[in-house]
Amino acid sequence: MNGSRIRSYFVAFAKGYIRNPVGLFFTLIFPIILILIFGAVFANSGSVTVPLYVENLDHNSPASVAFLAALNSTGAVRVDVISPTAGNLSTYLAKNSETAGLVIPDGFQAALVNRTHVNVVVFTNPSAASEAGIVIGAVTGVENAFNLEEAKGSVIVSSSYLNVGSRIYTYIDYLIPGLIGFSILTSPMFSMVNISSTWKRDKLFRQLSLTPLTRAEWLTAAMLWYVLLAIVAALVMIFVGRSVFGAHVSVVAWMFPFLVAGPVLFVSVGLIAGSVSKTPETAAVIGNVILFPMMFLSGTFFPVSSFPAYLQTVAHILPLYYVIEGLNNGILFANGAGALQDLIVVVVVATVLFLVAISVFSWREN
Amino acid sequence: MTAAVEVEKLVKTYGSVRAVDGIDFTIETGEVFAFLGPNGAGKTTTVEILEGIRPSTSGQVRVMGRDPWKEGRELQRKIGVIPQDFHFFPKLNSREAIDLYAGLFGVPSRAKELLDRVELSDKADALFENLSGGQKQKLGLALALVNDPQLCFLDEPTTGLDPRARRAIWAVIRGLKAEGRTVFLTTHYLEEAQLLADRIAIINLGHIIAAGAPSEIINRYGRPERLRIVADPALAEPLRRQLGLPVDVQNGAISVELHAKGDALKVLSWVESSGYSYSSFSTAQDTLEDVFIRLVGVSDHSALDLAPEGDSA
Numbered sequence A: 001m002n003g004s005r006i007r008s009y010f011v012a013f014a015k016g017y018i019r020n021p022v023g024l025f026f027t028l029i030f031p032i033i034l035i036l037i038f039g040a041v042f043a044n045s046g047s048v049t050v051p052l053y054v055e056n057l058d059h060n061s062p063a064s065v066a067f068l069a070a071l072n073s074t075g076a077v078r079v080d081v082i083s084p085t086a087g088n089l090s091t092y093l094a095k096n097s098e099t100a101g102l103v104i105p106d107g108f109q110a111a112l113v114n115r116t117h118v119n120v121v122v123f124t125n126p127s128a129a130s131e132a133g134i135v136i137g138a139v140t141g142v143e144n145a146f147n148l149e150e151a152k153g154s155v156i157v158s159s160s161y162l163n164v165g166s167r168i169y170t171y172i173d174y175l176i177p178g179l180i181g182f183s184i185l186t187s188p189m190f191s192m193v194n195i196s197s198t199w200k201r202d203k204l205f206r207q208l209s210l211t212p213l214t215r216a217e218w219l220t221a222a223m224l225w226y227v228l229l230a231i232v233a234a235l236v237m238i239f240v241g242r243s244v245f246g247a248h249v250s251v252v253a254w255m256f257p258f259l260v261a262g263p264v265l266f267v268s269v270g271l272i273a274g275s276v277s278k279t280p281e282t283a284a285v286i287g288n289v290i291l292f293p294m295m296f297l298s299g300t301f302f303p304v305s306s307f308p309a310y311l312q313t314v315a316h317i318l319p320l321y322y323v324i325e326g327l328n329n330g331i332l333f334a335n336g337a338g339a340l341q342d343l344i345v346v347v348v349v350a351t352v353l354f355l356v357a358i359s360v361f362s363w364r365e366n
Numbered sequence B: 001m002t003a004a005v006e007v008e009k010l011v012k013t014y015g016s017v018r019a020v021d022g023i024d025f026t027i028e029t030g031e032v033f034a035f036l037g038p039n040g041a042g043k044t045t046t047v048e049i050l051e052g053i054r055p056s057t058s059g060q061v062r063v064m065g066r067d068p069w070k071e072g073r074e075l076q077r078k079i080g081v082i083p084q085d086f087h088f089f090p091k092l093n094s095r096e097a098i099d100l101y102a103g104l105f106g107v108p109s110r111a112k113e114l115l116d117r118v119e120l121s122d123k124a125d126a127l128f129e130n131l132s133g134g135q136k137q138k139l140g141l142a143l144a145l146v147n148d149p150q151l152c153f154l155d156e157p158t159t160g161l162d163p164r165a166r167r168a169i170w171a172v173i174r175g176l177k178a179e180g181r182t183v184f185l186t187t188h189y190l191e192e193a194q195l196l197a198d199r200i201a202i203i204n205l206g207h208i209i210a211a212g213a214p215s216e217i218i219n220r221y222g223r224p225e226r227l228r229i230v231a232d233p234a235l236a237e238p239l240r241r242q243l244g245l246p247v248d249v250q251n252g253a254i255s256v257e258l259h260a261k262g263d264a265l266k267v268l269s270w271v272e273s274s275g276y277s278y279s280s281f282s283t284a285q286d287t288l289e290d291v292f293i294r295l296v297g298v299s300d301h302s303a304l305d306l307a308p309e310g311d312s313a
């Protein structure tokens, strides 16, 4: 491996790619068009009322039930009483990707009766500022009403606020990681399938084999290019998603391992598809047979959790699913443990496919 | 001088096709060696084995003292190659192509100098996909020289080029020779081989059927000089009887083989005195082309790409 050869070839490869409008279109422009189309179509499908998960530790006392009924009637929140989580509501919310929760303590009714002070705990997510505002506003309003009504104006019910790492997700939030995954899949696949089949026909590999560039250096340069493309595509999509649709996505460290391992995986798939086919035409067919089901079934355009069960099973065998799930865990849920699991799957699959690709892909004919 | 290329009993088969069928030759350092043969003769196969990009089936090959298949990487740093049907990355321009090669070989890029040398400077910024066939070949030649090779393999560098472009490439090849580089050239153009090569090997169906300096080949395989008379074909028979020289009628012309110095005069004075009418006469000597066609056994000229015109230089 020689760094300056990799650099020289990388520069040439990048120029070739950038000057070919088709490749750039599919990598950068097309996903953005999809964001704009899907985003506009589904922009208003986000919920208006914020689900509020409530843990009622006051044994469904009439006072606590009345308090919750009042909250529900504001229309700002939808109260959803869950079975007690042993004081672990925050974790429950994070795990279920929910944004707001409320704990009514044991002795809530007793406090009202005895006119002693009692505190309810509100969990909100500061990164979902509007939802947090809605929840806090609703709770405070109901508290005030209770204090006026039951305590004749003196403060008995008050609340303390805690943050949770979860929030409400709109369609556009899921769409951005999905389309980053789409870009990670399509740009290496389209061009590697094409390169590994047509370059042989045009004897470009023969040409390269007459220089000191090795196959490993060639592959490294190509992969570096697709990693760079994936990072650029991800940044652009996050930017467009945020600025045009106010998507709750931001650049997080966890997305980068996927932006490296993902392209390595799909460069390998593309090379294998191109190498096992005899003609560029067969290669294109094989490439599409791999590409399209993966594209639609891996959660690119819709979250896999919204699929029927049997399709979810199919999704779980597709490597792109783990890339997108990992990106979701990283970008949306700040769920490092989940992202790590996905990353392990992606890295293992990428390594295996890379080794297969290296062994089936050759520069030489016969 | 040490041999740049040594080939012994080289055989290459593709399935049942014996593309190269036991050939031997040596190329001395500093000489221009031309491999001449019709389509499918085995030229490219041989060249690719020498370049180390194709394995041989059997036989011995040494290129600059190395086994090209086993030591291809080291060898390829020292040789320059234009493959047949040279192709490059369509979206790179000529200068970038040379820069890329220089980067891969780890040598400073001499893009301007090389493009000047192959007369392609005006296309330095043109993408490869927009170059004409001849311009592509010129770029291929420039790329072959990036690593300052001592040995160049040029597989049909002028096929499909117009006479001017062909001459430009010939000039570069002469320059290479003047600089002491060894050149292995394959060609269909007999004239090109005759003009450029110190030695020629004619290959057909995987066999070398003649080898040597162009003049040696013509002397050895060519027919004697002939006198060609455009006249009534009825003249042929009495001419043969009277003078005892081989006479042949071809395309309305009578062709008499001349064996001794005075034969031409004898024939002419006999024709003059015979009263037969004739319109013109000329002498003809076998060219490499005639030899080639006879050796290769092709009677149909259209089966060959014949160079459209000669070089007067």
Ligand SMILES: Nc1ncnc2c1ncn2[C@@H]1O[C@H](COP(=O)(O)OP(=O)(O)OP(=O)(O)O)[C@@H](O)[C@H]1O
Residues within 6 Å of the ligand: A366, B014, B017, B018, B019, B037, B038, B039, B040, B041, B042, B043, B044, B045, B046, B084
């Ligand atoms: N990869 C291959 N597989 C099978 N047969 C081949 C292959 N390459 C060449 N041949 C056959 O080997 C023979 C020699 O081919 P080669 O390319 O060496 O000829 P050539 O002299 O370079 O011809 P041309 O002047 O047309 O370039 C031909 O009969 C050809 O069909």
Ligand SMILES: [Mg+2]
Residues within 6 Å of the ligand: B043, B044, B045, B084, B155
């Ligand atoms: Mg050939």
